[in-house]
Amino acid sequence: MYGLSYFYWFIYGTNLDLPAVLGKLVGLGYEIGRATYRGGLVHLEPLPDGSAAKRVYEDGVVQIFADLNKGALGVYAESYNLVNRGVADLSRALAELSAPEPPRAELHISFGFSGNDCRSEKLVLAGEDFVKTGLVLVSGKPQGGEGIYILITPAGDGRYITYIVIGGGWQYTISRLKRAGDLINSLLALFNCK
Incomplete structure (x- = not known):
């Protein structure tokens, strides 16, 4: 097997409070892009790799992506264990913000x-x-x-x-x-x- 990758999407379908989510991820050891509100809409300046946030673990990198049009947050990693860590980290950040489970x-x-x-x-x-x-x-x-x-x-x-x-x-x-x-x-x- 080669090129194995996992992408897990939390799809809300509505506007997410991305600045607040990224703020929680900083507390979990993530490097984050810059998310701000402009005219009532979220604007994201991603990290150089295109992600909204990333964390380097000893066995690889977890990246968090944001699709502002779909109101979605995605966890990307190249191994099963890393994607599980990223999903757990993002779930924790959302739980600390009292965000509901995503509808999809x-x-x-x-x-x-x-x-x-x-x-x-x-x-x-x-x-x-x-x-x-x-x-x-x-x-x-x-x-x-x-x-x-x-x-x-x-x-x-x-x-x-x-x-x-x-x-x-x-x-x-x-x-x-x-x-x-x-x-x-x-x-x-x-x-x-x-």
């Missing part, structure tokens, strides 16, 4: 891997031979409801790019974050033809 949360996981598609199916379309490969899997209603969306796309020479979105209410999404490794391992097993 989404976990985005992307990675590449090498393997073989054991489920190859041949098709003939307009006289041309094709091999069906890759996967699109859906559980529940990931677009607007609660569910999981998985896209595995061939990238040539036995390589695949995988994109997973787990979305729904806060409790639904956070419970699936805890089992993300099981989901990834199950997907990889599909492409391990032994």
Whole structure:
């Protein structure tokens, strides 16, 4: 597996008090960008890497991103443990501000891997031979409801790019974050033809 990354979004859909959230993150050891109010709207001057805040841990970096148009805060890290730390830090900052749980949360996981598609199916379309490969899997209603969306796309020479979105209410999404490794391992097993 290569290029594994996690992005966890807290989606409020309304204006967040970003300056207050960033102020709480400073107390948790984060370097922050500058967030101010101008004309009743939040304005953000991000850090040089584009994040609203970041914290360097001994095993990597956690970045916090803000999407002011969607009223969303995102936690990005390149390892499961780091994204969990970032989610815990941001959750603590929001709890200290008495912010409610976000109405929607989404976990985005992307990675590449090498393997073989054991489920190859041949098709003939307009006289041309094709091999069906890759996967699109859906559980529940990931677009607007609660569910999981998985896209595995061939990238040539036995390589695949995988994109997973787990979305729904806060409790639904956070419970699936805890089992993300099981989901990834199950997907990889599909492409391990032994």
